[in-house]
Amino acid sequence: MLVKLIMALVLLSVTTMVQVSIADTSFIFNNGFQSANLTMNGISVITSNGLLQLTNETGFQKSHAFYPNPVVFTNTTSFSTTFVFAIRPQSQTLNGHGMAFVISPTKSFPNALIGQYLGLFNMSNNRDPKNHVFAVEFDTLQNFEFGDINGNHVGIDINSLNSTKSAPAGYYANRFHFQNLSLNSGVPMQVWVDYDGSKKQISATLGSINVNKPETPLLTLSQDLSEILTNPSYVGFSSSNGERIASHYVLGWSFKVNGEPQKLDTSKLPKLPRLRGNEQSRILPIVLPLLSLCAIALAGLSIVHYINWKKKFSEIVEVWEQEYGPHRFKYKDLYIATKGFKEKELLGSGGFGSVYKGLMPGSKIEVAVKKVSHGSRQGMREFIAEIVSIGRLRHRNLVSLLGYCRRKGELLLVYDFMPNGSLDKYLFNQKPGVTLNWMQRFRIIKGVASGLCYLHQDWEQVVVHRDIKASNVLLDSEFNGRLGDFGLARLYDHGSDHATTHVVGTMGYMAPENTRTRRATTKSDVFSFGAFMLEVVCSRRPIEQGREEFILVDWVYGLWKKGEIIEAKDENLGTEYKTEEVELVLKLGLLCSNSKAEHRPNMRLVVQYLNMEVPLPDFPALMSSPSCCGFKCGSNQDLENFGMSFPSSGTDGYHSRTSIAESVLSGGR
Known part of the structure; x- marks a missing residue:
């Protein structure tokens, strides 16, 4: 019996070994x-x-x-x-x-x-x-x-x-x-x-x-x-x-x-047999006479075609651009992608360029191509370097800047295409019959906050966006918000001084200190984000011109003082919303819009507030200062300076501002 058991175990062991083999x-x-x-x-x-x-x-x-x-x-x-x-x-x-x-x-x-x-x-x-x-x-x-x-x-x-x-x-x-x-x-x-x-x-x-x-x-x-x-x-x-x-x-x-x-070493592979000579001999008597008859005509047509082709698709390529590799797109590919920049592919246009929808040949990837005019080469190398650096940003709530192309008097920027366009169209009744519900709006706000936290604190360098607003937030196929348009953005090393020499941005979103200090900082981005939050909840622009000038932050602040801040919400929002969430965003919008930069939270803290991981600070005590928020609470000089900032027009979410022509492309910082 013991012998049979041993034999069975040996047989099982051998079977197992063969199976493993x-x-x-x-x-x-x-x-x-x-x-x-x-x-x-x-x-x-x-x-x-x-x-x-x-x-x-x-x-x-x-x-x-x-x-x-x-x-x-x-x-x-x-x-x-x-x-x-x-x-x-x-x-x-x-x-x-x-x-x-x-x-x-x-x-x-x-x-x-x-x-x-x-x-x-x-x-x-x-x-x-x-x-x-x-x-x-x-x-x-x-x-x-x-x-x-x-x-x-x-x-x-x-x-x-x-x-x-x-x-x-x-x-x-x-x-x-x-x-x-x-x-x-x-x-x-x-x-x-x-x-x-x-x-x-x-x-x-x-x-x-x-x-x-x-x-x-x-x-x-x-x-x-x-x-x-x-x-x-x-x-x-x-x-x-x-x-x-x-x-x-x-x-x-x-x-x-x-x-x-194991990898195949292709140099050691056996060689294929040569093609038979008689196959070639059957082809040559047919091909050679045709070639000799058509050679002169084809040569002439080829020269004319080549000259026209070179002229049509000529680009500016300098030696220093070779290091940027895949970030440099061929103009020919962008021309084909946009069907020759036809008007029916136009997504929008503004004071500083036009944006076209494109389908890249071969890969069939949808992109947005922005054509920006430029007349000066001064500062271009530094600008392209920043474009390429920003092109390395990867976050689910940022529109990817894929690369660029230079041709004659144009600079072309290539972005991921967002099928649902820019957020402002849904806030200001430009899309009839479509109203974003509160869940969608709150998700968009939290998404943009997460993207800004990545730019300010989580990436290898500090990125100051300088133009945060609803028209620069694009919506993907699932209506997730993605912050786009890095045409005004600037890169800085963590802890470094980041002074600029030109005031850029959009009126209503610019922090009061910008005109005074001429410095774009993460705190000025926070101010813009505060205006953005109020814009999304209220479906009203930060500044509206009419019989009397309407300033959104002051209006919301007035409702808060009367204990009616929830009344600031968009009247089309319906009843499907959480009061505590709406109130949180409105109060946080006022907090971020504080006229004193040192009183504004950083974006990591903003994300924590929005996720309700930490409570808002004692709001009445914080807002009791006469320089609390907005314009009326700030100094007259701030308001005067702010009124001198540059207005701008949009290009359906892939915007560039007029000021960039004076700032970026002329080498300004």
Whole structure:
């Protein structure tokens, strides 16, 4: 009995060891497939120099090549693989069929069809969940019965050649540029397929053989493969030819379960055969006479086109700008994105520029492009440096400044596009039938406060915005508030002196001390934020001109003194609001609008007040000072100076002020 128990434990141990070995499957074929011992059928072969050739120039054939050992897939198994492949059609004018990377419960597909079925399925079992097959296809022919998007795409397939998700072949060279690739070009390309077993997410990435793995995958799909794959399964490749013929090659392959596969050294991969000379000889007699007949005409047209093209898309690019790299946009891309800056793409315009909606070519990312005129080069280098620095700001409540472009007398600033436009349109009845409720307004106020706290205290430098107001707060698709327009913003090191030489901003939002000290500080931003909070709650502008001048902060202050501060709220707000929240924001608006900068809270404390993490200070005692807030409580000199500040006009939330022309672009600080 004891002997039997020992034998059983030994057998269990051996079984466990084999299972672990299979579960930790890892292999790499970088110098050819001669020693791979792949399981192959159909017309697949290993060439003399080590290429895995799935198909050749034989029509109506299929082929498969699988790693011989099974792979264990559990509900938490992850895997990653990378391989290099090439597809060479027999005819330059007729594409052949594609190929696929496959995970399957079997290494043999006797009933699979050729041609568009890629040797995987047939008419009766395509879409059958009993297939238990996962594949990534590289298709070079559009088959409408499978819903193919085009004749040059990559698709993620689950038990079917009707791809669950697909995309045109190519890769993202960066966030804004998509590089197309032709699968049947005959040029080697590299593929990365990754599955995260914990997140249940598949990604497929395609790239040229001479580039690193792109950061952005071509395809991502949320899918639990443990519900699809059997345990164990096999990994490999499948391809086929029909009437249309192509040769399919795999040059190298690396695979690993639960980890990153070893990188392929592309310099060690076996070489593809040269294209046959007789193919070239058939082409040359046709092409050369046509070229000789058209050469003179094409040359003349090309010169004229080149001159016009250079003139149309010429930019100002100086040596010092090379260090800014991706922050510099090409004018041609912005011109295409905005459809030539057509009027129908215009979002708004003001005294210092116009803003256009754009769709970046390739990446299809929506942007807002602001065209700013400038006539002086003085201070431009410093200004661009700050634009690039501000472009590194990343916060969920800030509109991202993505970069810039200079061309002739224009400066173009590129921002994230906010689909719901600027907040002021919803506060001042410019969007009929749309009224923001209190929950939305309170969330916007807290969001902008969080963004300002990041600018003032949490980023590596201090950023003073200098133009906080409702028209500079943009709303994303979910009506979250994002502070935008950094055209007037300034950067300072923490603890440094930050004097400026020009008073800039918008009347009604500027702190009284600005005209006296000529310094924009975080405290002056807090004053502007106070005016902004009152603006959002009351749906009234800080200063309104009529028979009598209306000053919002003084009006709210008067209602507070009478014990009726809640009456300042927008009459269209309805009844769905919390009185304590409305009262908190109104009182905090008065507190931030204190005419003495030292009495204003910093933005971190403002955020804590809004989140009700700390209570407001003793409000009656604080407001008893004759220089409490607004204009009437300040000195006559303050009011006189404030009246001399520069008015401005907006551009639908992506604004720049008139003063920036005198301040920033002329080198002023």
